[in-house]
Amino acid sequence: MLTVTGLCKTFPGVRALSDVDFTARAGEVHALVGENGAGKSTLIKVLTGVYRPDAGEMACDGSPVRFHTPLQAQQAGISTIYQEVNLVPLMSVARNLFLGREPRGRLGLIDFRRMHREADETLRGLGIRVDVRRPLRELGVGAQQMVALARAVAVDARVVVMDEPTSSLEPREVRTLFDVIRTLRERGIAVVYVSHRMDELYEICDAVTVLRDGRVVHTGRLAGLDRLRLVSLMLGREIGEVGREGRTKFSGSHAIADQPVLAAHDLTVRHRLSGVSLALRPGEVLGLGGLLGSGRSETAKAVAGALPVDSGRVVVAGTPVRTGSTPAAIRAGISLLPEDRKSEGIVPGLSVRENIALAALPSLTRFGLVDDARIDRIVDTFMKRLRIKAAGPHQKVGELSGGNQQKVLLARWLALQPKVLLLDEPTRGIDVGAKAEVQALVDELADEGLAVLLISSDPEELIEGSDRVLVLKDGAVVRELTGDAVTEDELMRAIAAVPSGGHDD
Amino acid sequence: MTTGTGEATMGTDTAATLTDGEPLGASRSERLSALAQQHGALVTLVVAMLVASLSFDTFLTGDNLENMALSSAFLAVVALGMTFVIITGGIDLSVGSLFALGGVLAAWGSRYGTVVALLLPLAVCGLIGLVNGLLVARSGLAPFIVTLAAMLGARGLLLALTDEGSRTYLVAKDSFFAKLGQDSLLGVGVPVWITLALFVLGAVVLRRTRFGQYVYAVGGNEDAAALMGAPVARTKVSVYALSGLCAGLAGALNAAWLVSGVTILGSGMELEAISAVVIGGCLLTGGFGYLSGTLVGVALLKVIQNVINQIGSLDSAYQQVVSGAFLAVVVVAQTWLGRRQRVL
Numbered sequence: 001m002l003t004v005t006g007l008c009k010t011f012p013g014v015r016a017l018s019d020v021d022f023t024a025r026a027g028e029v030h031a032l033v034g035e036n037g038a039g040k041s042t043l044i045k046v047l048t049g050v051y052r053p054d055a056g057e058m059a060c061d062g063s064p065v066r067f068h069t070p071l072q073a074q075q076a077g078i079s080t081i082y083q084e085v086n087l088v089p090l091m092s093v094a095r096n097l098f099l100g101r102e103p104r105g106r107l108g109l110i111d112f113r114r115m116h117r118e119a120d121e122t123l124r125g126l127g128i129r130v131d132v133r134r135p136l137r138e139l140g141v142g143a144q145q146m147v148a149l150a151r152a153v154a155v156d157a158r159v160v161v162m163d164e165p166t167s168s169l170e171p172r173e174v175r176t177l178f179d180v181i182r183t184l185r186e187r188g189i190a191v192v193y194v195s196h197r198m199d200e201l202y203e204i205c206d207a208v209t210v211l212r213d214g215r216v217v218h219t220g221r222l223a224g225l226d227r228l229r230l231v232s233l234m235l236g237r238e239i240g241e242v243g244r245e246g247r248t249k250f251s252g253s254h255a256i257a258d259q260p261v262l263a264a265h266d267l268t269v270r271h272r273l274s275g276v277s278l279a280l281r282p283g284e285v286l287g288l289g290g291l292l293g294s295g296r297s298e299t300a301k302a303v304a305g306a307l308p309v310d311s312g313r314v315v316v317a318g319t320p321v322r323t324g325s326t327p328a329a330i331r332a333g334i335s336l337l338p339e340d341r342k343s344e345g346i347v348p349g350l351s352v353r354e355n356i357a358l359a360a361l362p363s364l365t366r367f368g369l370v371d372d373a374r375i376d377r378i379v380d381t382f383m384k385r386l387r388i389k390a391a392g393p394h395q396k397v398g399e400l401s402g403g404n405q406q407k408v409l410l411a412r413w414l415a416l417q418p419k420v421l422l423l424d425e426p427t428r429g430i431d432v433g434a435k436a437e438v439q440a441l442v443d444e445l446a447d448e449g450l451a452v453l454l455i456s457s458d459p460e461e462l463i464e465g466s467d468r469v470l471v472l473k474d475g476a477v478v479r480e481l482t483g484d485a486v487t488e489d490e491l492m493r494a495i496a497a498v499p500s501g502g503h504d505d
Numbered sequence: 506m507t508t509g510t511g512e513a514t515m516g517t518d519t520a521a522t523l524t525d526g527e528p529l530g531a532s533r534s535e536r537l538s539a540l541a542q543q544h545g546a547l548v549t550l551v552v553a554m555l556v557a558s559l560s561f562d563t564f565l566t567g568d569n570l571e572n573m574a575l576s577s578a579f580l581a582v583v584a585l586g587m588t589f590v591i592i593t594g595g596i597d598l599s600v601g602s603l604f605a606l607g608g609v610l611a612a613w614g615s616r617y618g619t620v621v622a623l624l625l626p627l628a629v630c631g632l633i634g635l636v637n638g639l640l641v642a643r644s645g646l647a648p649f650i651v652t653l654a655a656m657l658g659a660r661g662l663l664l665a666l667t668d669e670g671s672r673t674y675l676v677a678k679d680s681f682f683a684k685l686g687q688d689s690l691l692g693v694g695v696p697v698w699i700t701l702a703l704f705v706l707g708a709v710v711l712r713r714t715r716f717g718q719y720v721y722a723v724g725g726n727e728d729a730a731a732l733m734g735a736p737v738a739r740t741k742v743s744v745y746a747l748s749g750l751c752a753g754l755a756g757a758l759n760a761a762w763l764v765s766g767v768t769i770l771g772s773g774m775e776l777e778a779i780s781a782v783v784i785g786g787c788l789l790t791g792g793f794g795y796l797s798g799t800l801v802g803v804a805l806l807k808v809i810q811n812v813i814n815q816i817g818s819l820d821s822a823y824q825q826v827v828s829g830a831f832l833a834v835v836v837v838a839q840t841w842l843g844r845r846q847r848v849l
Contacts, residue, residue: 069734070732070733070734071735071736074734075734082732086726086728086729086733087726087729087733088722088725088726088730088792089792090721090725090788090792090793091718091722095718095721099718099730099735100715100718100719100735104715108714109713109714110713110718151733
């Protein structure tokens with residue numbers, strides 16, 4: 001269906017793709033895997049017309065093609081779902097769904113009634129019920145991703161490229177997505193599927209291509225390839241090594257103090273949280289479990305002052321903290337690493353050094369002047385300690401890989417010397433190697449006596465990383481998992497259980 | 506200052522997409538703030554007119570209203586093009602100069618007949634707008650700089666055409682072209698009718714055509730629009746060309762009304778047009794706004810001017826103080842309302 005041969009693409013200083021051959025066949029789900037920086041994103045962007053290759057041929061149905069714009073690729077039947085939702089937040093759901101192919105009536109004017117009806121039908125078919133006339137930004141991230149999916153499959157696509165489509169979906173939505181993928185496969189559509197999640201690959205994919213350092217290191221059927229072999233191909237390491245290291249980098253237990261450093265009582269936000277209480281002790285990693293929209297992120301935001309609460313108290317080391325104020329929370333020693341680093345965290349145009357120093361600046365200035373030497377010292381310390389891979393402190397953060405961007409953010413908050421660290425999906429969208437490093441760091445930080453709140457949609461990460469897990473559902477704590485009960489099974493059971501109404505805190 | 510607050514709004518908007526909120530059913534007060542954002546200018550206009558008509562007997566008279574409508578019409582046509590530009594997230598500073606240039610070209614061209622008087626300013630101003638658009642879209646230069654250059658360039662061209670402003674071209678009083686500016690239909694001046702027709706047409710284009718959707722998409726999230734296959738460059742070129750055309754046409758109509766091409770007009774008009782658009786509810790950061798709002802914004806500015814004129818004892822320079830203060834209030838209110846919608 002879609003074939004590329006001998007593809008090369010070079011960016012200033014980096015050889016992103018060299019001599020890549022890739023074939024997506026009709027009626028086949030083809031996994032594209034590799035660590036960050038392996039060239040997956042570049043390959044996808046070449047396939048979809050965002051980048052032009054320096055060398056190599058592309059052929060669609062046997063005839064050579066050359067895309068100069070995403071529009072041309074779409075017209076050739078290639079549609080794409082990007083990892084970060086790429087829609088227009090201020091426009092309505094239906095307008096986003098139909099942009100560029102609106103149903104038109106008389107005089108070439110858009111037929112809104114038909115558009116809204118068809119949008120509603122399409123989304124219902126995917127199991128989402130929303131008012132399609134409302135602006136897209138009112139939807140949760142998961143629902144937005146489903147709209148992007150609906151958009152990609154609604155056009156008469158022959159090749160659908162999915163770049164980590166599940167990274168912001170909850171399990172139920174993943175099921176829906178897989179059903180859609182199976183339907184696409186039956187319709188004879190070629191699907192290119194990029195993901196970091198092994199389980200998903202083995203569940204849905206037929207073939208696999210492994211990229212490493214811009215080259216294809218393996219391509220073939222997925223069925224005959226065992227997991228360990230696949231991981232070793234991606235990492236370029238020997239199987240024994242990978243096996244010994246286990247799948248996450250967590251040790252799972254820490255020396256925990258007796259007295260809580262952070263206590264939150266009855267945090268309530270209308271429609272979002274009802275009476276969430278939690279206590280966090282120094283040296284402890286407390287996991288927050290639950291489905292997307294269960295109130296995990298909201299709890300973290302409420303504690304960190306980023307979400308005003310209707311009622312409830314937050315106490316740090318015995319001192320009450322004013323709620324609804326981020327500066328007050330930061331002064332009290334609470335740092336939040338937000339879920340979406342792209343828009344809530346890093347400043348891509350600034351250097352690594354500036355990004356790290358940003359939050360700590362007030363304490364690093366004297367009489368309004370910045371103390372450069374001290375900043376250099378702090379930046380240097382954290383770059384070494386967190387093993388941030390950058391050309392130097394003056395490289396722009398936007399040029400770093402996702403994992404290193406996340407570490408820069410972590411460094412920014414650690415520079416404030418917080419007592420409590422709230423991590424919202426700290427490993428989302430970063431590659432296996434960087435993920436392991438971030439996980440190891442979380443462990444180290446807890447060992448040093450920091451109280452850590454960990455939110456993760458990856459049950460494995462949550463269970464192995466946490467000493468204790470609070471399970472949330474519909475904005476309330478439904479269960480607390482402690483000791484031997486901290487297992488994936490118990491987590492699933494707690495999520496699936498009928499809410500009792502009581503709190504376990 | 507206005508840009509700064511505008512960016513703050515955008516920041517909070519982006520944040521809004523991140524909370525795993527209820528996908529359905531916006532709360533009542535949220536809907537109220539959305540309504541206030543959309544129709545705040547209209548409510549203010551109605552209140553201002555009520556107060557003015559109670560305070561001054563001369564306000565709600567046919568003559569006064571018609572004068573206001575006429576003098577609003579030219580600004581409104583300029584603001585029409587500006588609305589498209591601002592929704593794409595751009596800005597066009599050249600419209601004031603183009604307005605004056607259009608007027609002079611129309612007056613000069615009127616000796617060759619109405620067709621030339623209309624087409625010449627449209628062609629020249631449209632071309633300058635097109636060049637603006639090409640520079641913005643293709644070379645990635647900031648709209649502010651590109652259109653600032655065009656503003657200076659067009660003003661220079663105007664001075665060259667008129668011997669440094671010393672020569673004024675007149676329009677023959679009995680020509681059809683002059684009638685376009687001077688005649689009335691059902692008691693309302695022809696330029697007002699033309700303006701209303703253009704706004705209806707513009708609203709249809711903006712809300713009901715694919716091009717209009719692209720305008721919103723480009724301003725709402727340019728990267729996403731490109732990835733969704735929207736012709737980003739073509740859309741940008743089109744809106745700047747449209748803005749140039751609107752400014753040229755407004756200048757021509759103004760010349761027909763004044764029966765001469767007055768060179769000193771139009772300076773500062775770009776800022777007046779931007780104010781009207783923003784007061785009408787458009788976000789300066791792009792992606793949101795309505796033409797009906799722009800019309801209300803223009804009317805509101807003109808009512809304020811009119812009221813200050815009626816007060817008589819106040820220097821007319823205070824018009825700008827009041828307009829400026831009002832703009833500041835609107836921008837602050839926009840930010841505030843935007844934040845309210847995020848929190849709730």
